[in-house]
Amino acid sequence: MTITIALPSKGRMKDEASxxxxxxxxxxxxxxxxxxxxxxxxxxxxxxxxxxxxxEISREIxxxxxxxxxxxxxxxxxxxADADERVxxxxxxxxxxxxxxxAVPDIWLDVDTMADLGDVAADFRxxxxxxxxxxxxxxxxxxxxxxxxxxxxLYRIVESLGATEGAPASGSADIIVDIxxxxxxxxxxxLKILSDGIILRSQACLVRxxxxxxxxxxxxxEIVERVQAALRV
Amino acid sequence: xxxxxxxxxxxxxxxAFATRRAERxxxxxxxxxxxxxxxxxxxxRRRIFLTASETGTSLCLRPEFTxxxxxxxxxxxxxxxxxYAYLGEVFRQRRGGAEEFYQAGIExxxxxxxxxxxxxxxxxxxxxxRVVLPGQTQAxxxxxxxxxxxxxxxxxxxxxxxxxxxxxxIHAFGDVGQLEALLDRLARPQPxxxxxxxxxxxxxxxxxxxxxxxLESRMEETGYSTNASRSPTEIARRLKEKRSLAETRxxxxxxxxxxxxxxxxxxxxxxxxxxxxxxxxxxxxxxxxIAAFDARLAALSNAGADLSAMTYRAAFGxxxxxxxxxxxxxxxSGGAEVLAGGGRFDRLMTLLGAQxxxxxxxxxxxxxxxxxxxxxxxxxxxxxx
Numbered sequence: 001m002t003i004t005i006a007l008p009s010k011g012r013m014k015d016e017a018s019x020x021x022x023x024x025x026x027x028x029x030x031x032x033x034x035x036x037x038x039x040x041x042x043x044x045x046x047x048x049x050x051x052x053x054x055x056e057i058s059r060e061i062x063x064x065x066x067x068x069x070x071x072x073x074x075x076x077x078x079x080x081a082d083a084d085e086r087v088x089x090x091x092x093x094x095x096x097x098x099x100x101x102x103a104v105p106d107i108w109l110d111v112d113t114m115a116d117l118g119d120v121a122a123d124f125r126x127x128x129x130x131x132x133x134x135x136x137x138x139x140x141x142x143x144x145x146x147x148x149x150x151x152x153x154l155y156r157i158v159e160s161l162g163a164t165e166g167a168p169a170s171g172s173a174d175i176i177v178d179i180x181x182x183x184x185x186x187x188x189x190x191l192k193i194l195s196d197g198i199i200l201r202s203q204a205c206l207v208r209x210x211x212x213x214x215x216x217x218x219x220x221x222e223i224v225e226r227v228q229a230a231l232r233v
Numbered sequence: 234x235x236x237x238x239x240x241x242x243x244x245x246x247x248x249a250f251a252t253r254r255a256e257r258x259x260x261x262x263x264x265x266x267x268x269x270x271x272x273x274x275x276x277x278r279r280r281i282f283l284t285a286s287e288t289g290t291s292l293c294l295r296p297e298f299t300x301x302x303x304x305x306x307x308x309x310x311x312x313x314x315x316x317y318a319y320l321g322e323v324f325r326q327r328r329g330g331a332e333e334f335y336q337a338g339i340e341x342x343x344x345x346x347x348x349x350x351x352x353x354x355x356x357x358x359x360x361x362x363r364v365v366l367p368g369q370t371q372a373x374x375x376x377x378x379x380x381x382x383x384x385x386x387x388x389x390x391x392x393x394x395x396x397x398x399x400x401x402x403i404h405a406f407g408d409v410g411q412l413e414a415l416l417d418r419l420a421r422p423q424p425x426x427x428x429x430x431x432x433x434x435x436x437x438x439x440x441x442x443x444x445x446x447x448l449e450s451r452m453e454e455t456g457y458s459t460n461a462s463r464s465p466t467e468i469a470r471r472l473k474e475k476r477s478l479a480e481t482r483x484x485x486x487x488x489x490x491x492x493x494x495x496x497x498x499x500x501x502x503x504x505x506x507x508x509x510x511x512x513x514x515x516x517x518x519x520x521x522x523i524a525a526f527d528a529r530l531a532a533l534s535n536a537g538a539d540l541s542a543m544t545y546r547a548a549f550g551x552x553x554x555x556x557x558x559x560x561x562x563x564x565x566s567g568g569a570e571v572l573a574g575g576g577r578f579d580r581l582m583t584l585l586g587a588q589x590x591x592x593x594x595x596x597x598x599x600x601x602x603x604x605x606x607x608x609x610x611x612x613x614x615x616x617x618x
Binding site for chain 2: 081105107108109110112115116118119120122123125127128130131139140142143146147151153154155156157168169170171174190
């Protein structure tokens, strides 16, 4: 059985992932030319690299069509129901940091916590004739945080695939759930993060699909151990 | 297991609906998704089958009947009171259990005699279960649990809590974890901190109008005001309310009372006396709520209902804002699965767009679970399938 590792196909994520694998003694080379979407690990025959987009990687791991992947924890937890049952987060790789946060207009001086937001959401329909609207591309994480952790049921998700932080000012939603790394985009759009509004502190992870075939496979263990060791130095 | 056929006892139910003069209505299997997500919340999204039309309208497979039946009533503008019956398939994403299954039930819209309508819903649900469950098995051992949000509302009002706190608690009623978190906050109030000193000064001096002006100008500076949903007035009002609510503390004895109330669980026949006793001992005025509770109980007794199989559980409620009063569930003794669930939802009709207030109560039977019990009984007695 060939082990397939899915790595980001471009940009800094690709470079940083390759660097860590190289430090782990798993030097990756592209098959054919530099732009190729297939790769191999030098010196190991039965490990294959697939270069995919970050969101494809989380999907392929969920489907079990690749064995390992390097992608953001946010994408995995958003993309998969019961993520921890289906995949194992083997290592946090120390790059690609992004927090998934709940942010509200900073003029909402009365809203600092999820409990405040719960009060506002409970009253929203009476005051505005509709439910509180949240712009996000993270509907699963939003739902877990609002309904699961904070007992807030009454809101509507407005799907937003880009420039989410502009939604409150444009009137397409009241608040947002989005990723931020420095918070500067939020600030520029006059949004503030709630004190208990950090849903997930995400970063790039080495993720393994939980497949029965991995049990006792020495290569699987070695890949995990080598990457973990490389992170310790 | 996926089934496409009506359960074989469906004709018995339809006949029972007709005897009760409940008009059978048909609603489309494909429904607009918005009313369900608006009413039940986004939590429903992962439990229904969502799709979209070519033009982008969100659609779903009918996850339940109450909302479609109520919407249909509003659209057809028929008068009230009106009793509707339904029997058909619903579709939900469930772990374990079929994803398409049959439900049947009655929605009673616009009956002003609340006690009688509540009692009739309970009795109809019990009777319909008896019609379809095989006699020698569960039919004699159905047990019903009843809750009443109105009694809880009366208790929190009688404790003298500010309206804002009452609303929080009522909103969480039925959600044990959330309610417990709120009681913790009432036991240990945390003052509001971290406000801009200028805002703090305006608030402390109770200069509400100046605060609103200040908020308005800040909104204009940031270009947010044109599309703002919450106005400066709303924000200033809630800021003030939040500070006063943050100072609210419920003393130990009041908290104890509230907790004691929430643990009440006793035979329905004894519930009136127990609630009256609780009110007396706690020196709380629960008059109208207890009177309404008693009236429902009297209506049940007058209609010949067997109260001995019924339990009152004070903490039983559904944390959705359209449920208002009674809720109930029926299980076969020893079984865990709810065979029938119902309740009063006086706020739903206006939330869905009805022009006038329409009191409403209804219940739903889980035909797949009933069928499983029938199959099991048939297996035991060796009757032909």
